[in-house]
Amino acid sequence: MTMSAATLTRSDLETRLLPLADRYRGRKGITIPLLADMQREMGYIDPEAVDFIAKELDIPAAEMFGVATFYAMFRLQPEGKYVVRLCRGTACHVQGSARIGEQLQRHLGVQEGETTKDGLFTLQYVACLGCCSLAPVMMVGEEVHGRLTPEKAVDVLEAVRASQPE
Amino acid sequence: MPKTVVKVGLASCGVAAGAVPIYETLTEALAGQKDVEIKKVGCIGLCYMEPIVEVERDGKSIAYGKVDTAMAREIAESHVGRGEIVQRGVILDPESKACENERMDSQVRIVLRNSGLIDPEKIEEYIANEGYKALEKALSMTPLQVIDEVLSSGLRGRGGAGFPTGLKWKFANGAKGDKKYFVCNADEGDPGAFMDRSVLESDPHSIIEGMAIGAYAIGSDEGIIYCRAEYPLAIKHLNVALDQAREKGFLGKNILGSGFSFDIHIKEGAGAFVCGEETAMIASIEGRRGMPRPRPPFPANSGVFGKPTNINNVETIANIPWILLNGAAKFAEYGIGKSRGTKVFALAGKIKKGGLAEVPMGMPLREVIFNVAGGIAENKKFKAVQLGGPSGGCIPESLLDTPVDYESINATGAIMGSGGMVVMDETTCIVDVAKFFLAFVQKESCGKCPFCRIGTKRMLEILERITEGKGVMEDLDTLLDLARQVKEGSLCGLGQTAPNPVLTTLKYFREEYEAHIRDKKCPAKVCTSLIHYVIDPAACIGCTKCARNCPVSCIAGEVKKPHVIDDEKCIRCGQCKKVCPVGAISVE
Numbered sequence: 001m002t003m004s005a006a007t008l009t010r011s012d013l014e015t016r017l018l019p020l021a022d023r024y025r026g027r028k029g030i031t032i033p034l035l036a037d038m039q040r041e042m043g044y045i046d047p048e049a050v051d052f053i054a055k056e057l058d059i060p061a062a063e064m065f066g067v068a069t070f071y072a073m074f075r076l077q078p079e080g081k082y083v084v085r086l087c088r089g090t091a092c093h094v095q096g097s098a099r100i101g102e103q104l105q106r107h108l109g110v111q112e113g114e115t116t117k118d119g120l121f122t123l124q125y126v127a128c129l130g131c132c133s134l135a136p137v138m139m140v141g142e143e144v145h146g147r148l149t150p151e152k153a154v155d156v157l158e159a160v161r162a163s164q165p166e
Numbered sequence: 167m168p169k170t171v172v173k174v175g176l177a178s179c180g181v182a183a184g185a186v187p188i189y190e191t192l193t194e195a196l197a198g199q200k201d202v203e204i205k206k207v208g209c210i211g212l213c214y215m216e217p218i219v220e221v222e223r224d225g226k227s228i229a230y231g232k233v234d235t236a237m238a239r240e241i242a243e244s245h246v247g248r249g250e251i252v253q254r255g256v257i258l259d260p261e262s263k264a265c266e267n268e269r270m271d272s273q274v275r276i277v278l279r280n281s282g283l284i285d286p287e288k289i290e291e292y293i294a295n296e297g298y299k300a301l302e303k304a305l306s307m308t309p310l311q312v313i314d315e316v317l318s319s320g321l322r323g324r325g326g327a328g329f330p331t332g333l334k335w336k337f338a339n340g341a342k343g344d345k346k347y348f349v350c351n352a353d354e355g356d357p358g359a360f361m362d363r364s365v366l367e368s369d370p371h372s373i374i375e376g377m378a379i380g381a382y383a384i385g386s387d388e389g390i391i392y393c394r395a396e397y398p399l400a401i402k403h404l405n406v407a408l409d410q411a412r413e414k415g416f417l418g419k420n421i422l423g424s425g426f427s428f429d430i431h432i433k434e435g436a437g438a439f440v441c442g443e444e445t446a447m448i449a450s451i452e453g454r455r456g457m458p459r460p461r462p463p464f465p466a467n468s469g470v471f472g473k474p475t476n477i478n479n480v481e482t483i484a485n486i487p488w489i490l491l492n493g494a495a496k497f498a499e500y501g502i503g504k505s506r507g508t509k510v511f512a513l514a515g516k517i518k519k520g521g522l523a524e525v526p527m528g529m530p531l532r533e534v535i536f537n538v539a540g541g542i543a544e545n546k547k548f549k550a551v552q553l554g555g556p557s558g559g560c561i562p563e564s565l566l567d568t569p570v571d572y573e574s575i576n577a578t579g580a581i582m583g584s585g586g587m588v589v590m591d592e593t594t595c596i597v598d599v600a601k602f603f604l605a606f607v608q609k610e611s612c613g614k615c616p617f618c619r620i621g622t623k624r625m626l627e628i629l630e631r632i633t634e635g636k637g638v639m640e641d642l643d644t645l646l647d648l649a650r651q652v653k654e655g656s657l658c659g660l661g662q663t664a665p666n667p668v669l670t671t672l673k674y675f676r677e678e679y680e681a682h683i684r685d686k687k688c689p690a691k692v693c694t695s696l697i698h699y700v701i702d703p704a705a706c707i708g709c710t711k712c713a714r715n716c717p718v719s720c721i722a723g724e725v726k727k728p729h730v731i732d733d734e735k736c737i738r739c740g741q742c743k744k745v746c747p748v749g750a751i752s753v754e
Contacts, residue, residue, distance in 0.1 A: 028471070031453035032436050036395075063454075070455040070612075072437030073395055089357030090552065090588045091514035093602050099739060106717060127439065127606070128357035129396060131182050132512060132588075133213030133520030142398075144182035150739065 013052045016041055021056040031059065031067045035074055044075045072126070080115040080122035082160060085139040086153075089128030096149075097136040101125060103150035107157070120161060170202045170246055171222040175282055177209035177367045178399055179521075183216035184234075191235045192219070195242035202246060208368020210282025211522035212266055215257055218282075221245050229258035231266065269519065272538050274500055274508050277361075277484040278524045281368035286403045289410035292371040298416050300487035304379045305424040309339060312383040316486065319494035320506030325351055325442070325479030326557065326583045327659070328505075328572040334476060337466035338384035341474035346386035348428075349470065349477040350377055351447060352393040352400070355439040356555030357606065359586030361510040361522055362480035366393070366400035369484070370407035374430060376483035378416065379490060381428045384476050389430035392447055395437065404432055439556075439610035443658045444469075444477050446612065457612045458658035479584070481510055502528035505571035509582070513539040515589035516546065525570070532566040535589055546591040549690075550675070554583025556603045556610075557663030559670030560596065579670040581663065595692035596675040597682055601629040603667035607660060617655030621648050622664050629668070634695040637683040642672065691753045694738040698754050701742075703728035705750035712742035712751065 020037055024030045034053070035045060042049055045068045054061035068074040086092075086101055101112070104123055108116050115122040131137045134146025138153060145156050174180070174189040189206065196202050212218060215231030219241060228251055230241060237255050244250045251259075257266040275281075284291040292298070304312050317332025338346065350373060354362040366373065377389045393401055408430055411417045419427045433451050440446045441456040448469050450456035469475020485507060489497045498506045505527040511534060514520050518540030525534060535541070535551060542548050550560040559580030561568065568574050575582045590599065608622040625648050628641045649665030656662050672679060681687050688696040701712070701721075708726040713719075720736050723729030731742070731751075743751040 029451060029453040032450065033434065036434065036436065066455055067436075067453070070438060071435075074436065090555070090586070090599075090602070091358050091520075093357075094515050094588060094590055094594050094599070102737070102739065103717070126396070127355065127437075127610075128360070130354070130360035130363045131179055131213075132358055132360055132514035132586075133179060134182050134216075135514060135520075137182065144178070146182045150741070 008046065008048055013049060017049060017052055018056070021053055024057060031064060032071070035064065035068055039074060044078045047076075078115075081120050082141045083122045083124060083139075084157065085124050085126045085129070087127075087129040087131070087135070087137045087139075088125045089132065089135075091128075091132035091135040092137055095135040100136055100138070100148055100150050100153045104153055104157070107154050120164070121157065168201075168225070171205060172196065172202065172241075172246060173205045173207045173220040173222070173283075175209055175216060175218040175220075176206045177282075177364060178397075179209055179213040179364075180216045180218065181399075183213075185217035187235060188217045188219065188233050188238045191238040192242055195239055196246060199246075205285050206287070207284060208281050208286050209364045209522065211278060211364070211524075212257070212269065212519070213521035214519050215266065215521075218257070220258075224249060227258075227260065228256055229264075229266070230255035231257035269523070269538060269540075272533075273524050274526050275524050276488045276497070276500075276508050277365060277372075277481050277510050278522065279369075279488065280372065281364060281522075284369070286368050286370055287406050289371060289407065289414060292369070293414075296491060297371055297487075298375055298414075300490035301375050301378050301416060302422055304382055304490050305422055305426060309383045309385060312379060312490070313339060315494050316383070316489060317494075319489045319497040320501070320504070321482065321485055321489060321497065322505065322572065323479060324481035324485070324509065324584065326356075326554065326581060328582060331478060331482055334466065334478070335380060335383050337464070338386075338474055338476035341467050343474040345388070345473045346384055347470040347473055347475040348377055348381040348384060348386040348389045349447070349451070349475060350389065350391040350483055351442065351444075351477050351479045352391050352397075353435045353442045353447065354394060354397075354480070354584065355442045355610075356557075356584050356586050358514055358552070358555055358588045359512045359584040361512050361585055363394075363397050363400055364522055365480055365484050365510075366397065367403055370400075370403045371411065372484045372487055373404070373480060374407055374411050374417065376486035377430060378421065378428055379486050380476065380478065380483065382426050384474075386476070387427050387429070389428060390451060390470070391430060391432045392435060392441070392451060393432055395434045401432060401434065408432075438612075439606075440612045440658070440660050443660060446658065447477065448475065455612070457614050458660075460657060481585070500526040502569060502571055503573060505573070509570060509585055511570075511585045511587045513587050513589070515552075515587075516543050516591040516594065517541065517589045518543050527571045528569045530567050530569050531561065534570065534587070535566070539587075539589065542589065542591050546593060549590045549592050549594055550596060550599075550671075552580075552588040552590065552599065552667070553586070554581035554663075554666070555586050556607045557581055557659065557666055558583045558586075559666045560590070560599065560674065561670070562674040564674075579666065579673060581666070593690055593692070595633075595688050595690035596671050596678045597629065597633055597688075598690075598692050600668045600671045601626065601633055604629055604664070607664040611660065611664070615656045615658075615661055617652045618657075618661030618664060621652035621655070622661075624648055625652070625665070625668060632679065632682050633688070633693040635682065635686040635693075637679075639680075639683055641683065642676070642679060645672065697738060698733055699731050699736055699738065699740070699742060700752055700754055701729050701731055702750045702752065705748055707748055707750070709747060711745050711747065715741050715745045717741060
């Protein structure tokens with residue numbers, strides 16, 4: 001996953017995005033999976049990448065940005081190594097997930113949607129993760145952690161931090 | 167000797183509860199043993215008991231709950247090895263009736279018929295349980311006969327609206343067009359509902375078979391499953407199942423030699439609640455912003471890329487093969503009035519036994535909550551049950567004898583919705599819950615209709631004021647007025663139902679709103695602006711534990727002397743109350 005949003009060279013864009021563009025050439029109704037693939041490749045939706053693909057596939061860039069800003073899945077900023085997705089669904093709410101959010105914000109020193117200075121964690125609040133019977137729940141990367149308390153949530157993140165190579 | 171089968175539940179809930187290490191422990195402990203097979207199965211719905219391991223040995227099946235690695239080893243050695251049941255972990259035993267047998271026995275499992283029993287990644291197991299027989303039968307009938315069967319079963323849309331499925335198919339069948347689409351709505355967005363995820367993860371072939379039957383009935387050759395990207399395991403299992411179904415000839419050209427051709431592909435959603443609405447979903451499938459449009463034209467006449475399109479929800483489709491195979495009359499035996507068959511509920515909130523349960527329509531809410539879901543956790547007092555997600559409402563204790571059927575639930579002001587049932591107890595603030603749902607719909611409003619976009623925002627601001635103790639009595643009238651306008655002024659279901667949580671809570675729990683406004687008190691002690699943490703100087707032993715655990719260092723005091731909380735600095739996190747060894751801290 002790329003962290004720096006520094007300028008991408010033309011040849012960079014070509015090597016990373018041309019094979020992708022070729023897969024979608026001539027097909028209809030592709031904007032969402034196309035953006036998802038771009039995000040997988042670049043780590044986020046890079047405006048320069050959108051311009052490049054838009055020209056390649058003859059789709060208005062405005063249409064791509066329109067879609068990218070409509071759906072929660074797409075990110076216009078690079079994010080941390082681990083995305084912390086705190087579930088804010090109903091079951092998690094009544095089991096106290098708001099307090100977990102407050103605790104994580106204090107502990108990480110970030111607001112919802114922001115990334116820690118060391119680039120390790122991005123804190124996100126998401127709608128239901130569908131693990132309601134284990135509420136309150138959060139995902140760190142691909143792993144689901146259930147039956148949390150504010151303290152347990154912090155412990156989980158600290159364990160992840162401790163497992164990082166120097 | 168017949169084979170011993172060991173099944174481990176590895177759907178999302180199981181994995182989150184730690185089932186993977188259990189599976190690994192069992193695989194290791196049973197490695198090399200002949201006549202023993204370890205299977206990965208889906209979700210049986212007893213989520214509060216995960217991780218769950220089932221052992222079939224000597225013609226008898228025993229399930230264990232809350233299995234840890236030590237118990238897994240014991241199960242391998244004792245039960246699998248010597249045939250001695252590990253009594254302390256047993257949750258299901260058909261003979262001696264263990265603790266969870268009642269929960270399973272109170273259900274009628276049509277949609278969940280295979281969930282937790284078969285390996286979702288093996289088509290052979292689905293076929294062994296009468297899988298794809300319904301498709302074979304359907305293909306021997308005419309499309310109109312299939313539609314008649316579904317019509318007379320009385321099956322209605324399980325996604326929320328409750329429109330008769332057979333009728334929907336009839337419209338799509340009658341629509342003119344060279345190309346038709348059959349879409350499965352797997353964009354389960356209601357917070358608190360997870361039955362679709364479970365079915366997709368645990369029994370994906372039932373969806374493929376149901377879709378193939380429906381496609382035959384309406385004359386479609388292309389199916390689309392629109393699935394939430396938040397459900398990676400469901401998508402994985404669906405992809406495996408689609409490949410297997412193609413290989414076996416249940417999808418593709420000339421299915422089972424009938425001349426009928428049909429194939430399915432998956433469209434991943436990208437995180438927008440409104441895409442559960444039909445016309446918004448169509449826009450999203452076409453690759454656009456998922457914004458609803460006026461109807462007519464209805465999707466049956468003009469849907470995906472302007473072609474006739476039929477959209478059914480996952481749970482609806484899972485019923486189809488069963489109905490074809492067992493007959494409409496058998497299906498209609500379950501249920502009451504105009505609501506036939508069963509409904510799967512996702513039980514969550516302050517109950518003892520969260521998870522999934524499929525019950526016949528018409529079962530009273532009280533029975534679902536206090537029998538099937540085991541009643542309220544920690545012996546607290548029931549306050550309300552929230553049905554139907556952000557479009558639904560809160561039902562109070564006085565209406566607990568309401569049967570779960572579309573019409574009766576609607577009469578309370580809530581809706582059946584997709585079947586999310588979140589139970590709340592006396593420690594849940596009803597105004598806070600209304601605010602929670604409104605914040606959700608406000609965020610998820612696509613912004614097309616001004617009443618939905620701006621009206622929900624204004625309503626949310628009022629609720630925020632009330633929970634901060636800054637509300638005035640007139641706010642309640644303004645809320646009602648805005649609610650009416652948002653309902654009337656919105657194009658799609660999201661806006662039309664967005665005020666429901668506020669309307670039902672105002673109807674049944676008005677005094678709680680008034681307490682926030684008039685007395686500046688939150689009776690459930692949830693709203694942080696209206697509560698204060700106080701240390702009882704007579705009870706405090708000065709152990710300093712609270713001061714050491716306070717995240718904002720707002721507690722002062724000397725050792726062995728009473729401590730004091732600085733209310734200005736206090737963030738109401740409740741940490742001090744939790745750590746106090748003598749219970750000297752209370753909330754006022």
